[in-house]
Amino acid sequence: MTQGNLSTRALQRRRLLQAAGGLSVAFTVPLTTSLAQAPVRLPGSMNTYRRLEGWLRIGTDGRVSAFSGKVELGQGIITALSQIVADELDVDLEQVQLVSGDTAQSPNEGVTAGSLSIEQSGGALRQAAAEARALLLKIAAQRLGAASPEQAQLQTRNGWVIAPGGTQFSYAELAGGDALKGEIKSPVSPKPAAARRLIGQPVPRQDLPGKLTGAPLYIQDMRLPGMVYGRVVRPPSPRATLQSIDTAAARALPGVVAVVRDGSFVAVAAEREEQAIAAAQALRASARWNEDARLPPAGEALFPFLKTMRSEDTVVGEKSDPASFARATRTFMAEYTKPFVSHGSIGPSCALAQWAAGKLTVWSHAQGPFQQREDLAKALQVPLSAIRVIHSHGSGCYGHNGADDVGLDAALLARATGGRPVKLQWMREDEFQWEPYGSAMAIRMRAALDAEGRIVNWVHELWSHTHSMRPGDPDGDNLLASWYLEHAQRASPARNIPQPAGGGDRNAIPLYDFPNQKVINHLIPEMPVRVSALRTLGAYGNVFALESFMDELALAAQVDPALFRLRHLQDARARAVIERVVKMSAWAEPGRALGIAFAKYKNLAVYTAIVAEVTVDRTSGVVRVPRAWCAADAGMAINPDGFANQIEGGMVQSASWTLHESVAYDRERIAVRSWADYPVLRFSEVPVIKVELIDRPEQASHGVGEGSQGPMAAAIANGFAKATGVRLRDLPLTPVRVKAALA
């Protein structure tokens, strides 16, 4: 199937339709505040969507619907957001139903990424619940003829407004009509820390009992009437074009419902899943492709190559103090590298799609339903208003994996199934070969010490591709299949997420107090290997380099590495996590090889300090991390157990990246097809982990999902150096590298 030519007029029309489509969704109505008067800053995403009813509604049965644009990715956000609403509104947790990630119902809060959901959605929902509670109190006071809730001495409890004499009103009876509607103009104050019941408690995840007993909670478990199963036939290598394929033979196979070929995109639908797989195999066997060998050099040769590629160079941080610069007595330089890393989700990406009367519904586990919808509309050449994307739970993604792409695959295939819904799941090799990887990085560190062993100059220079090619960019389409269609779309240009959060340069600016510093980002726009956001973006590589280099300098200065960090750090909360982890790990006790590292994620969010104990088998080259300790501070902890789970998980995932992970390829093809080609950390290698949280109930809440990966990598590398006296600066720390270094 093919699309008609996209003329300029059609383009204009499409843009108009898209604009109109946008307006039909309640949440995209622009702010009504007068231009003359700047509106008061509201918490989180409420600053954008300022009407109460967009966030929260109370039904006639008293049930609370809370609307979030953020989605569950296995991080427990639904439970945490429900805790916030239930606590602030004074209702039972069970009364709160969170509607999340549905383009027809939810606010567009952007992509669920960057550990921002607690700040953005949590901030908005907490305010919405506080506003609703204040309004309910006000209405109850009016009914009692009182001037104010305070005068009537009203309280709220479990969904009731209660007066001293025993009179009480249910929220449901107070919330009728337009009571809880309108723009928030002067925000009320949420509860003080002392009045909280659920925020700060280790509330169990609401979705786990179902997920651990086989309830149909995942997108893979969805079954729609008349549904068929889809599979996609991808090229053997990136950018290959389809020369010929025998679609007729595939159509004759048992159970085959439809075969779609559009340019170099091929997919098949069948009555049964195994029939779709068999037909996809037959199609693959009959396909002839023109391959175009243009992958970069593999292995260690990649990094000098990266430095030869055209780059856009930006100084992202600079400090200058000539007097201290002049005190430099010794200078140092070291180069660190990080390879392409796969998200490697356990469940390959999956989507359902159904067309009915020209309208498309896609069920998706992508991180940004609204952003996915934008790119679906471009590729399918339909208006935004013709597409509804509904988020469903999937396997953990850890960033931008195949979840967005598979939605377009399913939608393209579903155009050929006569209205029958299609469920399409990628095969393992589709996921490994075609998901966008975390970008490789080359990092050069330079520094100078003065005679007292203090750092007086610091230069951090990095070469990397972009770390985010997510859908939703106005200047391109970032869904994989769109580049292979007959009327192909083009990917958006590579961009860097600006500081202070940063993209490739995330956490490249040190939190330490150095009198002279310069941080230079060489963004390489060309992407011969497909890349995008992997959990922490550049922070993992930058913190690995920065914190390894700190260790090297501490050694040169002959100062204990923990003390060396503290000597260069004024931030009290940063010092506190380092001091805590030193205590937890009994840092000064001899007899073990310990490495320490620290970061404040994005220099904006959670403070994390980690100590890792490292052992090295010199014969086999195997590095192990038997134990690791972490102290973390994310301000007000919404759910301490969820917080600890994220920190622990990040440490284990980072240990896997650091010890094992690297995407193998040759000049033509990606060489990773299964877990046999991409070893990850297994149970026997997982450290015993201790996490302690420093709770600060009066501080703002920060996300924690990406706090521990960077420090864990450097703590392991520093522990390795302590164990062996040898510094490894190239990730991962594989047995081959270790043996070569120790030889």
Added chain:
Amino acid sequence: MTIRLNVNGSDQWVAAEPRTPLLYALRNDLALNGPKYGCGLGQCGACTVLIDGAPVRSCVTPVESVQHARITTLEGLGSSDHPHPVQAAFIKEQAAQCGYCSNGMIMTAKAFLDRQRTPSEAQIRAALENNLCRCGTHTRIIKAVQRAARELAS
């Protein structure tokens, strides 16, 4: 052809080719959600079911090979109202993030604890060595299996 399968204690009939992986018959014909597709190669463990009490990778098990066997899936262990002690221990320890690998962890642990009532931590790690988790919930899974062992012993 029609194949009889004994799943979670009852006989079921599935119209599928003999070589169809058991995983697809369970998920698509019998609407069971516990076993998950992860790799299709028996490498990750997400699809694990019990065949006559032993953990088996259903993604590489042809339906014809298990016609005379007792097949148990995650659903056959317990429900969210009445979870099996192993499931209850995973819930209590909050031993999951995305939960996609949990089926394989729970089924493998269940079969392991049937054989080994008082396991050491090293034995638990060894039993789960070929089950992959990407969220990094391993330490919680170990604690959950230890808790389940205690519960089952008491």
